[in-house]
Amino acid sequence: MKLIEPILAQAAALTELRRDIHAHPELCFEEERTAALVAERLRHWGAEVHAGLGRTGVVGVVHGRDGGKSGRALGLRADMDALPMTEFNTFAHASTLPGKMHACGHDGHTAMLLAAGQYLATERDFDGSVYLIFQPAEEGGGGAREMIGDGLFTRFPMEAVFGMHNWPGVPAGVLAVSSGPVMGSSxxxxxxxxxxxxxxxxxxxxxxxxxxxxxxxxxxxxxxxxxxxxxxxxxxxxxxxxxxxxxxxxxxxxxxxxxxxxxxxxxxxxxxxxxxxxxxxxxxxxxxxxxxxxxxNYPPTINTAYEAEFCRRVIVELVGEAKALPQEPSLGAEDFAYMLQQRPGAYCFIGNGDGAHRGDYPGGTHDAGPCTLHNPHYDFNDALIPLGASYWVRLAQAWLAHTPPPRDRGAVQGLQAPDRGL
CATH class of the missing domain: 3.30.70.360 (Alpha-Beta Plaits)
Known part of the structure; x- marks a missing residue:
């Protein structure tokens, strides 16, 4: 596994950040504290920050060594919202807000993208631009659609957009991506x-x-x-x-x-x-x-073939062929689908393990329940943060270093049906 050393060196601080977000969950379009934290960190690292897209969304802009003059760009997306449910865990970073819980790992998704943003903004070892998309209201609110309506792809023109979700039951250290439908319509x-x-x-x-x-x-x-x-x-x-x-x-x-x-x-x-x-x-x-x-409600999430294969090659370089798996499609829904209706891209899974990581927490218990998505016993595996961040960085570097094949925009969109809305 080829993790990026400066990111790995920040593992403890990134874990603290993730657990702080976990302890203060916010529901759809209520992500004021989380968005403010994201914006503050991005500004501190020298990124250009645009807040308020899709009401509480944030976009961080990081230009490479050329100042973004090449015009090349890609988008990396993480979701920020929590679920309206009560957490059963009693460890130190458990939810402090009754009836609200990060039971889907969006706290971890936010931490991974922030970690990548810190490295990219510090090193700027690429040409072009990276748009760090922190999206609100994935859990039923259609935050991706709202950000698009607020000009996400017109204000931040990008060639492709990529997303990632943790996947319980898949071993930590494994990533999976495939072309075609990977999540269902809702x-x-x-x-x-x-x-x-x-x-x-x-x-x-x-x-x-x-x-x-x-x-x-x-x-x-x-x-x-x-x-x-x-x-x-x-x-x-x-x-x-x-x-x-x-x-x-x-x-x-x-x-x-x-x-x-x-x-x-x-x-x-x-x-x-x-x-x-x-x-x-x-x-x-x-x-x-x-x-x-x-x-x-949400349309199906459909990975475009070229982008999915590109991601797979990046994953192989990062973790090796044995840990780069094809995705098993799920009929669970994901509003990243709206972004893939507008731009080519791919949505991958990163293994969250079987829940054994929760046994390492001092000062509390996870109550021995299942570590599955949307479950009151769930918690994100902090060991994934350096891996997920390293994947984001290597994907951005590789994408901006290569020349994508010429494609007719209509042909790309022809793979997917038009958005019919809610």
Whole structure:
């Protein structure tokens, strides 16, 4: 493993920084303290700072030895927000704010990019410019979309943009990247079935919406098993059913809610259309009315082929072939997808280990729970900070030292469907 020595020498300070962010989590578009900390550190190291993109986002600009005159540039992105959940850990850097927790490792992502920014701003051993993108509101707020709307790619023109996420269960020291879809689209639905309520002992005098809802839950799964191509990933999960107030009363209405995940807009179009048709047909068959709502949230995260392979080569140079793995795609969603709809790029995973790192903390316990994303026992593995920062630096240096192939901008975007928004 070829870590950058000046970054490795700062490991203790970087760990302290990460744990300070962990102890003070901030939710979507509330990242005032974190953004101020990021801006202060970047300015201290001599970077040009632009705050307020996407409300609480920060962009640090670092020009190389040529002062950025070459016009070459790339973007490196980290997310900053926490989740609205209570932390169960009791170690010294646990959340100080009830109901708020860094349970997805965005504190670590911020620390890794800051560490890279410190090195790049100090050494400036490259030509061109590096844009350090600290994004708010990844956890459902669409912060990437908001930063783009505030001129991210027009104010900071870049050839490509890159992201990284820690991945529990993958050994620390391992990085993974592949071309094509690596994270799914995130979509949600709400269906209200309206029948005619009445006495539970006299169901023939009303229209019971509950058995209709049960039929719908079963019928939706035939979309995945019988309408969708078996090779195209898709998931329909009904996660909530609400109906009734008393055990002897047939309710007037029943509400279903849930989520749909896909890797392509074609599969998503199919699923939405069939869900709507099945809902209309079943409700009509049973004599009930309905309201069907389908909301498209984050699009799929799709790595462009050239950039993914470029990242893989950088990873091999850094950690060796054995620790440079292909990505196993996940139907979890990521709003870095919005950036990849605007620019070529790649989103890689960095192994967070199995949680054993939490046993090294003095003055507290991690409560022995699983170290998985969005879990109250989770914590970022601080041993990743020098590795992630070294990857960012080597990627920036390598990208700005090479000449990318000429490509038609439309051809690149043709790999991905246009943003349909929320």
């Amino acid at each position: 979509n949600e639905f709400r269906i209200t079935i309206t029948g005619k309520g009445g006495h539970a002992a006299m169901p023939h005098m009303g229209t019971d919406p509950v058995p209709i809802a049960c039929q719908l839950v079963q019928a939706f799964q035939t979309i995945v098993s019988r309408n969708r191509k078996p090779v195209d990933a898709g998931v329909i999960s009904v996660t909530m059913i609400h109906a009734g107030e008393a055990n002897n009363v047939i309710p007037d209405a029943c509400e279903l809610q849930g989520t749909v995940r896909t890797f392509s807009f074609e599969t998503l179009d199919l699923i939405e259309r069939r869900m709507r048709e099945i809902t209309e047909g079943l409700c009509a068959a049973f004599g009930a009315s309905h309201r069907f709502e389908f909301q498209r």
